[in-house]
Amino acid sequence: MTNNNLMDWPPEKVAAFQQALLDWYDQHARTLPWRQDHDPYHVMVSELMLQQTQVQTVIPYYERFMAQFPTVEALAAAPEAAVLKAWEGLGYYSRARRLQQAAQQIVNDYDGKWPRTSAELQTLAGIGPYTAGAIASISFGEVVPAIDGNAFRVFARLFKVDADIAQPQTRQVFYDLIRPLIPKDRPGDFNQAVMDLGSSYMSANHPDPEHSPVRDFDASYRDGVVADYPVKTKKPRPVVHRYFALVVRSDAGYLFEQRPSTGMLADLWMFPLIDMADLETTMMSDQLDEVSRIFTASSGLALTFADLGVKQVQHTFTHQRWQMTLIGADAKVEELKFMPARWVATKDFGKIALPTVQKKLNQALGLDVLD
DNA sequence: CACTCGTGGCT
DNA sequence: TAGCCAAGAGT
Numbered sequence: 001m002t003n004n005n006l007m008d009w010p011p012e013k014v015a016a017f018q019q020a021l022l023d024w025y026d027q028h029a030r031t032l033p034w035r036q037d038h039d040p041y042h043v044m045v046s047e048l049m050l051q052q053t054q055v056q057t058v059i060p061y062y063e064r065f066m067a068q069f070p071t072v073e074a075l076a077a078a079p080e081a082a083v084l085k086a087w088e089g090l091g092y093y094s095r096a097r098r099l100q101q102a103a104q105q106i107v108n109d110y111d112g113k114w115p116r117t118s119a120e121l122q123t124l125a126g127i128g129p130y131t132a133g134a135i136a137s138i139s140f141g142e143v144v145p146a147i148d149g150n151a152f153r154v155f156a157r158l159f160k161v162d163a164d165i166a167q168p169q170t171r172q173v174f175y176d177l178i179r180p181l182i183p184k185d186r187p188g189d190f191n192q193a194v195m196d197l198g199s200s201y202m203s204a205n206h207p208d209p210e211h212s213p214v215r216d217f218d219a220s221y222r223d224g225v226v227a228d229y230p231v232k233t234k235k236p237r238p239v240v241h242r243y244f245a246l247v248v249r250s251d252a253g254y255l256f257e258q259r260p261s262t263g264m265l266a267d268l269w270m271f272p273l274i275d276m277a278d279l280e281t282t283m284m285s286d287q288l289d290e291v292s293r294i295f296t297a298s299s300g301l302a303l304t305f306a307d308l309g310v311k312q313v314q315h316t317f318t319h320q321r322w323q324m325t326l327i328g329a330d331a332k333v334e335e336l337k338f339m340p341a342r343w344v345a346t347k348d349f350g351k352i353a354l355p356t357v358q359k360k361l362n363q364a365l366g367l368d369v370l371d
Numbered sequence: 372c373a374c375t376c377g378t379g380g381c382t
Numbered sequence: 383t384a385g386c387c388a389a390g391a392g393t
Contacts, residue, residue, distance in 0.1 A: 050388090
């Protein structure tokens with residue numbers, strides 16, 4: 001089967017599909033904190049949090065975030081560190097900075113007046129085709145699809161789309177397929193109904209197409225090939241990185257380094273890491289000398305190594321696996337040179353934004369008791 | 372376009 | 383366990 005003329009339904013079938021989907025949604029829509037109204041700020045915050053993140057994970061973050069930054073103006077004016085702290089543990093931290101950038105764009109560039117179309121919304125930081133479609137349809141009634149993983153899965157099954165959804169060019173295929181299916185009077189409800197459908201009867205792991213409200217429109221169910229859709233190529237394995245994690249202690253607490261503003265865990269705080277690939281030696285005793293030299297050159301601090309016992313911590317990201325060997329050291333409280341770092345007392349660990357990998361290091365050291 | 376960028380849940 | 387998956391965007 002080709003991708004030509006995928007949407008071959010006659011108008012009466014389109015109308016029946018819309019009614020079946022929306023009737024179900026009217027009766028069984030999930031009650032979610034960001035669905036209490038259609039305020040574009042509420043929709044924007046929730047959608048940014050929901051990018052690549054499950055609903056159940058987002059809910060408590062959304063509640064806290066709204067209590068702390070209740071309006072787009074409040075978010076625009078907040079310290080970036082506070083926004084990152086509110087995002088701690090949610091992952092994909094660039095979303096937090098971009099969300100605040102978008103808020104500042106709305107307040108400053110748009111004089112507080114929201115752009116109301118999907119095209120205009122995509123000029124905002126962190127808002128791409130999906131999120132723009134979601135805000136435009138839900139908050140402003142634009143008849144535009146919001147194509148996320150749910151929409152890909154739902155419509156791939158309904159129409160037996162053979163295009164690989166991992167390929168960026170496939171996006172246009174689905175846009176052309178979905179666009180004529182959207183009811184002009186309820187685009188936002190349509191898009192949200194597709195998402196609810198994609199998380200229940202048409203989920204990835206436990207689909208129940210037999211009882212789906214749109215079963216009669218599901219070609220993959222009709223043909224007994226639900227499991228074949230969507231078509232999606234696999235991702236490569238995580239690459240292994242090995243680090244020494246320096247546990248540097250002084251009278252002022254532990255030394256935390258702020259990560260660079262680009263790349264992994266940007267702007268968050270961690271123990272200083274030394275990439276073992278940067279070392280020229282392989283013997284442990286020689287490596288410690290090298291680590292000490294490298295660290296002192298960038299921090300200005302002299303280290304006195306202290307035996308922690310052999311502690312190793314492993315953490316897997318989407319495409320990287322970090323294997324860290326902890327090294328204990330004592331140092332005096334002196335001025336730090338080039339390294340963006342600060343001493344943090346144990347009781348203050350909760351005041352800075354720490355990634356989950358750092359919390360694992362804390363736990364390995366028994367420093368998470370007060371957290 | 373291919374790659375980067377987190378985390379938690381589930382099998 | 384290792385792999386896959388989840389309301390993607392930026393470069």
